Amino acid sequence: MFPWGRALVEIKSIELVHFRNYEQVKVPFHRGINIFVGSNGQGKTNLLEAIALLSGNGSHRDAKDTDMLSWQKDFYRIKAEGLTFNHPFQIDLLYSGEKRKKVQLNGRTLKRIYDLSEAVNTVIFSPEDLALVKGSPSERRRFLDREIGQTSPAYCDVLQRYQKAITQRNALLRRIRQKEATMAELDLWDEQVAPLAVELLQRRLDSIAKIAPYARQIYNSLSEGKEELDLTYRSSFPLQYDRNYWLDDYKKALRDRRSEEIIRQVTLVGPHRDDLQLYINKREAKLYASQGQQRSIALSLKLAEIAFIYYFRKEYPIVLLDDVMSELDPQRREQLLKDLHRRQVQVFITTTHLRAFPATMMKEMALFRVQEGRLWPTSE
Numbered sequence: 001m002f003p004w005g006r007a008l009v010e011i012k013s014i015e016l017v018h019f020r021n022y023e024q025v026k027v028p029f030h031r032g033i034n035i036f037v038g039s040n041g042q043g044k045t046n047l048l049e050a051i052a053l054l055s056g057n058g059s060h061r062d063a064k065d066t067d068m069l070s071w072q073k074d075f076y077r078i079k080a081e082g083l084t085f086n087h088p089f090q091i092d093l094l095y096s097g098e099k100r101k102k103v104q105l106n107g108r109t110l111k112r113i114y115d116l117s118e119a120v121n122t123v124i125f126s127p128e129d130l131a132l133v134k135g136s137p138s139e140r141r142r143f144l145d146r147e148i149g150q151t152s153p154a155y156c157d158v159l160q161r162y163q164k165a166i167t168q169r170n171a172l173l174r175r176i177r178q179k180e181a182t183m184a185e186l187d188l189w190d191e192q193v194a195p196l197a198v199e200l201l202q203r204r205l206d207s208i209a210k211i212a213p214y215a216r217q218i219y220n221s222l223s224e225g226k227e228e229l230d231l232t233y234r235s236s237f238p239l240q241y242d243r244n245y246w247l248d249d250y251k252k253a254l255r256d257r258r259s260e261e262i263i264r265q266v267t268l269v270g271p272h273r274d275d276l277q278l279y280i281n282k283r284e285a286k287l288y289a290s291q292g293q294q295r296s297i298a299l300s301l302k303l304a305e306i307a308f309i310y311y312f313r314k315e316y317p318i319v320l321l322d323d324v325m326s327e328l329d330p331q332r333r334e335q336l337l338k339d340l341h342r343r344q345v346q347v348f349i350t351t352t353h354l355r356a357f358p359a360t361m362m363k364e365m366a367l368f369r370v371q372e373g374r375l376w377p378t379s380e
């Protein structure tokens, strides 16, 4: 299912203090497959969320730091130790109410949280990923941005600068509408926004060119050769074939939509308005895919993301599977676990029961019981 290779990253232990419903826990992990088992609402997803934060990508549930802080507490801390490319790393994340959390990697304070991806990459698969197919374009943009961002802090940097510039440009559009600013100011902004937009576009298209063949191959195998998945990028403005013209194309689009933008007071063209389009057998999945097909597409995209990260880093990401084992049929479940196990990928899985796991693999896995924000190793 994935390119042949071996994972070289591993989280050896994690410590949580005042994170969600964890008062204080410290757990050593197994280097292979770790299963967190417990009833609903005990803290299994919270734990995966904390692990995902170690890759610097923010919460997969889009939660803010204030949401993740235990109720009535004034700081949370996540500490982890592990190995990456056989070198030890220590991560220390501390949020104490200010705008941004303090992040240290090996004792060095990082200016940009996404530089944590130097040490840890994660791919998380959760039931909400079904929204990748039928949800709004922002879900698919988020998927793309997370995936590219993990292999390139420079991309995160451009994305952040672009988002900030768009917010400020929107504020300027409002001021122009109220006759408090001039068109000349807007011209200046457009000069700044355009190169950032074009850089994002180039990186997104290059990444889709890499990820599409993986996703296609995986989907084809999930559908037993019966269906084909295609991915295309839909830009919110016309782009010429030759990339040398993209800067002009974008500036022209901004000019063409200017009066409408002033009336609506938002920037209507650019990467923040684009979409990743998904097709099964040439039909748009958003309109036609069944529940089962949506599940297979979402799984294919996530597995392709694993392969994509491996392609760039020569190291597999840590894989987080949040309550998705029962979504797969037994054969796919076993194949997925065996593939991950053979490549020595470290995996964290949440589940409410162990029925979904092949008995033959149980001896290869470490089991943890999760109950009311507590966590301990167990054998059943």
Ligand SMILES: Nc1ncnc2c1ncn2[C@@H]1O[C@H](COP(=O)(O)OP(=O)(O)OP(=O)(O)O)[C@@H](O)[C@H]1O
Pocket: 019, 020, 021, 022, 038, 039, 040, 041, 042, 043, 044, 045, 046, 047, 066, 067, 068, 069, 070, 071, 323, 350, 352
């Ligand atoms: N900031 C917070 N402070 C304290 N407790 C919180 C906070 N945020 C969420 N919780 C608690 O965490 C629990 C939910 O945990 P989590 O989402 O990890 O559940 P889960 O074990 O994955 O359950 P499920 O199987 O239903 O997905 C709830 O009891 C909720 O009240």
